[in-house]
Amino acid sequence: MPTVAIVGRPNVGKSALFNRLAKRKIAIVHDQPGVTRDRISAPCLATAIPCTIIDTGGIGATLDDGFGAQVSLEADIAMETADLILFIVDAHEGLTPIDQDLAQRLRKAKPPVMLVANKVDEDKHIRGTDEFARLGFGTPVGVSAEHGRGMTGLTEKIDEILKPLVGEIEELVAQAEEAGIKLAIVGRPNAGKSSLVNAILQDQRTIVSDIAGTTRDAIDLPCEYAGEKFTLIDTAGLRPRSKRDTSVEVFSAMRTDRSVRRADLCILVIDLAAGITAQDRKIAQKILEEKKPCLIVLNKFDLYHPDAPMRARKEEAKEHVDRELFFLSYAPALTVSAKSGQAVETVLKEVLKVRKAAQNVPSTGKLNRMLHDAFQLNPPPTDKRSAKRLKLYYGTAAVDEKYRTIPVPTFVLFVNDKALMPASYESYLSNRLREFNPVPAVPVVFSVRSRD
Numbered sequence: 001m002p003t004v005a006i007v008g009r010p011n012v013g014k015s016a017l018f019n020r021l022a023k024r025k026i027a028i029v030h031d032q033p034g035v036t037r038d039r040i041s042a043p044c045l046a047t048a049i050p051c052t053i054i055d056t057g058g059i060g061a062t063l064d065d066g067f068g069a070q071v072s073l074e075a076d077i078a079m080e081t082a083d084l085i086l087f088i089v090d091a092h093e094g095l096t097p098i099d100q101d102l103a104q105r106l107r108k109a110k111p112p113v114m115l116v117a118n119k120v121d122e123d124k125h126i127r128g129t130d131e132f133a134r135l136g137f138g139t140p141v142g143v144s145a146e147h148g149r150g151m152t153g154l155t156e157k158i159d160e161i162l163k164p165l166v167g168e169i170e171e172l173v174a175q176a177e178e179a180g181i182k183l184a185i186v187g188r189p190n191a192g193k194s195s196l197v198n199a200i201l202q203d204q205r206t207i208v209s210d211i212a213g214t215t216r217d218a219i220d221l222p223c224e225y226a227g228e229k230f231t232l233i234d235t236a237g238l239r240p241r242s243k244r245d246t247s248v249e250v251f252s253a254m255r256t257d258r259s260v261r262r263a264d265l266c267i268l269v270i271d272l273a274a275g276i277t278a279q280d281r282k283i284a285q286k287i288l289e290e291k292k293p294c295l296i297v298l299n300k301f302d303l304y305h306p307d308a309p310m311r312a313r314k315e316e317a318k319e320h321v322d323r324e325l326f327f328l329s330y331a332p333a334l335t336v337s338a339k340s341g342q343a344v345e346t347v348l349k350e351v352l353k354v355r356k357a358a359q360n361v362p363s364t365g366k367l368n369r370m371l372h373d374a375f376q377l378n379p380p381p382t383d384k385r386s387a388k389r390l391k392l393y394y395g396t397a398a399v400d401e402k403y404r405t406i407p408v409p410t411f412v413l414f415v416n417d418k419a420l421m422p423a424s425y426e427s428y429l430s431n432r433l434r435e436f437n438p439v440p441a442v443p444v445v446f447s448v449r450s451r452d
């Protein structure tokens with residue numbers, strides 16, 4: 001869903017406009033310190049195209065260095081998170097220096113900026129809006145948020161801008177639905193990748209063919225399971241293997257990298273009977289680097305201490321992974337035998353579970369409530385040298401690509417100074433996020449931005 005951000009200096013009527021667009025009747029009192037949680041974001045109910053509105057004034061960041069600094073932080077947040085920025089000015093007050101500063105900042109914005117003059121309560125005010133054209137964003141759209149004047153004109157313009165964007169997203173969704181979940185089945189030779197793939201493809205009349213546009217090496221295998229579509233990417237083991245000389249090894253590593261990059265989710269197949277080796281860790285490292293969702297499939301479980309009690313075997317297998325692949329701790333491990341029919345069900349059921357959980361990306365409002373609570377419950381430590389403490393202004397979940405079947409959001413945290421964030425605090429926040437929004441197999445990615 002596209003995001004529309006409202007920015008402007010204090011008192012221009014951002015919250016009134018927010019309430020109009022969200023069709024909220026009661027104005028929410030917002031002069032409490034800290035994050036004004038209810039005013040951050042809401043579904044926009046006034047436009048024809050469904051979108052989310054963000055009122056950057058609702059962030060409630062009161063910076064020591066005055067309104068100018070506060071407004072520029074808000075503009076930065078809007079520029080990073082919005083698909084369209086509504087730049088609000090006050091038709092009563094006319095142009096002010098803060099408006100001009102803000103305009104200068106917004107000129108660098110990637111998303112389009114629409115200038116809106118608020119408090120056009122009577123026709124005579126419209127004439128006064130001409131001076132705003134000097135800001136460089138054209139003549140403003142005149143509205144009165146308080147009285148509801150000009151709202152249709154405004155929402156029609158918003159729809160006009162969002163329309164092509166929504167069309168683009170719809171196309172990506174259609175493409176993604178066609179391919180289903182793209183799975184890269186990776187692992188070192190002999191781990192059991194082909195066995196797993198063959199088990200998945202069993203009983204399927206899938207034609208194994210090169211798909212146009214991919215290189216000669218890469219094979220995409222479309223298939224279905226339990227009525228769901230999947231694409232198995234570049235499963236090297238399906239081709240007759242040539243002699244394993246060094247160049248083949250190098251090419252196979254390159255192929256693995258490419259498969260990992262194209263996948264929605266990686267299935268890292270481990271030969272449990274042989275144990276985890278440096279080569280497995282190298283592939284795991286690549287998956288981590290690419291921030292890809294991952295399931296670890298501990299294969300050949302049937303050969304793993306077959307005479308020991310089941311529970312002890314599972315526990316030992318788990319300990320082995322925790323130790324050898326500790327850096328990939330977000331990836332759950334499943335014990336299977338690719339040779340048995342059970343494996344396919346175990347693995348693909350888990351994949352579907354991951355997709356379901358992942359598609360529920362937390363809203364900005366919910367995320368900020370959670371982060372606010374996490375900061376209150378366990379405040380960040382004070383830096384010994386500067387005697388300063390990390391302050392969070394705002395957090396948002398950004399998904400880099402416009403559409404991904406299994407989205408991996410980057411949690412962007414806007415703070416006073418990122419040098420004040422110790423690694424331990426980041427891992428605390430990461431754990432809170434996992435509790436708040438449990439998505440197995442998907443890494444929690446942070447991006448911490450300092451106010452300049």
Ligand code: GDP
Nearest residue numbers: 189190191192193194195237299300337338339
């Ligand atoms: P790939 O190189 O990763 O594609 O590995 P393959 O699928 O070709 O498997 C390598 C060997 O391990 C073959 O001989 C398989 O029959 C065997 N294998 C694969 N999975 C299992 C399993 O779960 N249990 C046992 N016992 N053998 C397996």
